Amino acid sequence: MxxxxxxxxxxxxxxxxxxxxxxxxxxxxxxxxxxxxxxxxxxxxxxxxxxxxxxxxxxxxxxxxxxxxxxxxxxxxxxxxxxxxxxxxxxxxxxxxxxxxxxxxxxxxxxxxxxxxxxxxxxxxxxxxxxxxxxxxxxxxxxxxxxxxxxxxxxxxxxxxxxxxxxxxxxxxxxxxxxxxxxxxxxxxxxxxxxxxxxxxxxxxxxxxxxxxxxxxxxxxxFGVELVKVSPAEFLGGPLLWFDLISRYRGTVTAAPNFAYAIAGRRLASVDGDDTYDLSSLRIALNGAEPIDALAVASFTTAGARFGMDPGCVFCAYGMAETTLGVSFAKPGVGLATDVVDAERLETERVAAPAGDGPTRAFPLLGEPLPGLEIRVLGEDGQELGEREVGLLMLRGESVTPGYLTVDGPVSTQDAEGWLDTGDEGYLVDGQVVVCGRRKDVIIMGGRNIYPTDIERAASSVPGVRAGNAVAVRLDAGTRRERFAVALESKLAGDPAAEKALRNEVTSKVVDAAGVRPYAVVVLAPGNLPKTPSGKLRRAAAGQQVAQLLAKD
Missing domain, CATH: 3.40.50.12780 (ANL, N-terminal domain)
Structure with missing residues (x-):
C-alpha cells in the first residue's frame, strides 16, 4: 500500500x-x-x-x-x-x-x-x-x-x-x-x-x-498544513496581492522563482506607508527553479524590511522534477549566502578558488543535499572531483525518478549504480551545493568557460531591460569561432535611437562584468522571448530565434 x-x-x-x-x-x-x-x-x-x-x-x-x-x-x-x-x-x-x-x-x-x-x-x-x-x-x-x-x-x-x-x-x-x-x-x-x-x-x-x-x-x-492558494493570473494581475495574503493570513512559508522576487522588490519599494503590510511572520521565502540573482534578492529584502520582513527568510534552494522537487536546501534563517571565487581560475582551470585581488564571481550557496540524497561531482574523464573542483553534478537517492516517458517510449534516468546526470555544472564547498549553470549552455571563448547567467545579470541591470527577460545564447557552438549574443525584451523596442543606446549600454555592462563582448544585442518587444508554460526562458529556442534574426540582417 x-x-x-x-x-x-x-x-x-x-x-x-x-x-x-x-x-x-x-x-x-x-x-x-x-x-x-x-x-x-x-x-x-x-x-x-x-x-x-x-x-x-x-x-x-x-x-x-x-x-x-x-x-x-x-x-x-x-x-x-x-x-x-x-x-x-x-x-x-x-x-x-x-x-x-x-x-x-x-x-x-x-x-x-x-x-x-x-x-x-x-x-x-x-x-x-x-x-x-x-x-x-x-x-x-x-x-x-x-x-x-x-x-x-x-x-x-x-x-x-x-x-x-x-x-x-x-x-x-x-x-x-x-x-x-x-x-x-x-x-x-x-x-x-x-x-x-x-x-x-x-x-x-x-x-x-x-x-x-x-x-x-x-x-x-x-501532512495537513494550512494553505492559501491563488492562481498565477491573480499574481500577474497584481503582484502585491502576494504580500497582502502573507500579511492577512500570517503566512510563514512561500516560494517563487527569482524573477518574481525582482518584481516584488520593485513593487514593495513603491508602496506608500510602512504599515501597509506586516511581513514579520514570514520565515521561509524559497528562491528556486531558476538562477538566483543576489541583486534581485537584495532589492526584495531591502524593500521588505520596511514591513517587518526578516532578510533571513530568504531560502535558497536547488531542485528539479527528476528528484520529485527538492535537491538541496539552505538552512532556515540564514538568508542569502554567496561563495565569492576567483573568476580567472574558474573560467580557465574549472576550479572555484576563493577570491583574491583579481576579478571575481559570486554564486549562491544552495545548502546541503536533502536527507536521503547523495551528490557527487564528475570531471570530463568521469572521475569524481574534490571540493571546489567544477564538474557535472550527479545525484542518487530515494527521491530520484526511475525514468522519463517520451514520445519514443520510456527512457531510464539512472546509470547502473543509480546515479542521475543532472546536466548542471557546479561544485561542493563545506558540504553545500553550488550550481554554476547548465553544461549545454556554457559559452567557450578563448579557452574560457563563461556561464550565461553572468552575462544575463549584467544585461538585466541596465535600465529599460525587463527584469528576467534577458538571455545569452551561443552562436556557432562547438566551432573555433564560437560567439554569443544577448536577446532582451524592452518597451523601448521600435525606437531606433533608444534601441541603439540600449544596445551600447548592455554591451558595456557585459564587457565590464564578464570581460567578453557580445557579437550582437537583439532588442525585442515585450512578450517575444520564447518561454515555457511555467514562465522560464527557453534558451535553446531563443538561440534559434536570434540566429534567424541575425541571418536576415
Whole structure:
C-alpha cells in the first residue's frame, strides 16, 4: 500500500483534517475548505471515477485552473489508484489549434485514459471531442458514491507524470513513483523545519509546475498544513496581492522563482506607508527553479524590511522534477549566502578558488543535499572531483525518478549504480551545493568557460531591460569561432535611437562584468522571448530565434 496515500488520508480524517485547510478564491471570493472537506469531495469523485470504469494504474490528465477544483480531483485520482498529469494550460494568447496538437502528443505519450476538465477549460471539450479524447467534467463527478477505502497500489507505482519544461511539441514526462514522492516530501519537511501546527503556506505558483504541484499543494494536503492558494493570473494581475495574503493570513512559508522576487522588490519599494503590510511572520521565502540573482534578492529584502520582513527568510534552494522537487536546501534563517571565487581560475582551470585581488564571481550557496540524497561531482574523464573542483553534478537517492516517458517510449534516468546526470555544472564547498549553470549552455571563448547567467545579470541591470527577460545564447557552438549574443525584451523596442543606446549600454555592462563582448544585442518587444508554460526562458529556442534574426540582417 502507498505510504503517501495512507498519510494523506490519515491527515484528512484525523485532527488536522478538521483544523487545517485550504483557502482559495482570493482576492474576489475567498473560500476555505478544511482538508477533511477536500477529502470528502475527493472520495466522491474517486467513487464516480471507479464506477465509470477507471482502472488502477490508469494515467489521468487534469486541466483546470481553480485550485479548489484541482485539489480534490488529483486526490481522487490517487485514491483510485491512478497517476496524475497536470496539463499545460492555454492562455489568452495561445493558438488553440497548436495547443490541441501539443496536448494530444502529451496524452498519447502518457497513455492517458481520461482527461478531467474544470473551469474555465470546459469550453475545450469540443477540441477533445473532435480528436476522440475521453474526458469528464469535474462538476459531473461531484455526486458520486464515496469511496470507503483507497485502491491499493505499490510504492513503485506511478503517482505523478510531471511534464518537463521546454518545447511542448517534443514532450517528456518525469515518472514520479509513490515512493519518490513521499521520500522527497519528508526530506523537504525535515530540511525546512516545518511545524504543521504553526506554519501557513501562501502560493500563487502554477500547479502544472513541480514547485506548485508538489511543494504547494501535494505537501500541505498530505501532512495537513494550512494553505492559501491563488492562481498565477491573480499574481500577474497584481503582484502585491502576494504580500497582502502573507500579511492577512500570517503566512510563514512561500516560494517563487527569482524573477518574481525582482518584481516584488520593485513593487514593495513603491508602496506608500510602512504599515501597509506586516511581513514579520514570514520565515521561509524559497528562491528556486531558476538562477538566483543576489541583486534581485537584495532589492526584495531591502524593500521588505520596511514591513517587518526578516532578510533571513530568504531560502535558497536547488531542485528539479527528476528528484520529485527538492535537491538541496539552505538552512532556515540564514538568508542569502554567496561563495565569492576567483573568476580567472574558474573560467580557465574549472576550479572555484576563493577570491583574491583579481576579478571575481559570486554564486549562491544552495545548502546541503536533502536527507536521503547523495551528490557527487564528475570531471570530463568521469572521475569524481574534490571540493571546489567544477564538474557535472550527479545525484542518487530515494527521491530520484526511475525514468522519463517520451514520445519514443520510456527512457531510464539512472546509470547502473543509480546515479542521475543532472546536466548542471557546479561544485561542493563545506558540504553545500553550488550550481554554476547548465553544461549545454556554457559559452567557450578563448579557452574560457563563461556561464550565461553572468552575462544575463549584467544585461538585466541596465535600465529599460525587463527584469528576467534577458538571455545569452551561443552562436556557432562547438566551432573555433564560437560567439554569443544577448536577446532582451524592452518597451523601448521600435525606437531606433533608444534601441541603439540600449544596445551600447548592455554591451558595456557585459564587457565590464564578464570581460567578453557580445557579437550582437537583439532588442525585442515585450512578450517575444520564447518561454515555457511555467514562465522560464527557453534558451535553446531563443538561440534559434536570434540566429534567424541575425541571418536576415
Amino acid at each position: 502507498s505510504t503517501f496515500v495512507d498519510t494523506m488520508r490519515a491527515s484528512a480524517t484525523g485532527p488536522a483534517g478538521s483544523a487545517k485547510g485550504m483557502t482559495t478564491g482570493e482576492p474576489h471570493a475567498p473560500a476555505r475548505r478544511t482538508w477533511a472537506q477536500v477529502h470528502e469531495a475527493a472520495s466522491r469523485i474517486a467513487g464516480a471515477l471507479l464506477a465509470d470504469g477507471l482502472t488502477p494504474g490508469s494515467a489521468v490528465a487534469v486541466l483546470a485552473a481553480d485550485p479548489a477544483l484541482i485539489a480534490p480531483a488529483v486526490q481522487a485520482v490517487w485514491l483510485s489508484g491512478g497517476s496524475v498529469t497536470m496539463l499545460h494550460q492555454p492562455t489568452p494568447r495561445t493558438n488553440l489549434a497548436e495547443w490541441a496538437e501539443d496536448t494530444l502528443r502529451v496524452l498519447n505519450m502518457i497513455g492517458a485514459g481520461l482527461v478531467l476538465l474544470g473551469a474555465p477549460f470546459d469550453a475545450l471539450a469540443g477540441v477533445l471531442d473532435e480528436h476522440g479524447v475521453r474526458y469528464r467534467r469535474l462538476d459531473e463527478l461531484a455526486g458520486g458514491e464515496p469511496l470507503t477505502e483507497p485502491v491499493p497500489v505499490a510504492e513503485e507505482a506511478t503517482a505523478l507524470l510531471q511534464l518537463t519544461s521546454g518545447s511542448t511539441a517534443d514532450p517528456k514526462a518525469v515518472r514520479i513513483t509513490h515512493r519518490n514522492l513521499m521520500a522527497n516530501m519528508r526530506a523537504m519537511v525535515q530540511a525546512a523545519e516545518f511545524d504543521f501546527d504553526a506554519d501557513t503556506m501562501v502560493s500563487w505558483l502554477p500547479l502544472f509546475h513541480d514547485m506548485g504541484m508538489v511543494g504547494f499543494l501535494t505537501l500541505p494536503m498530505t
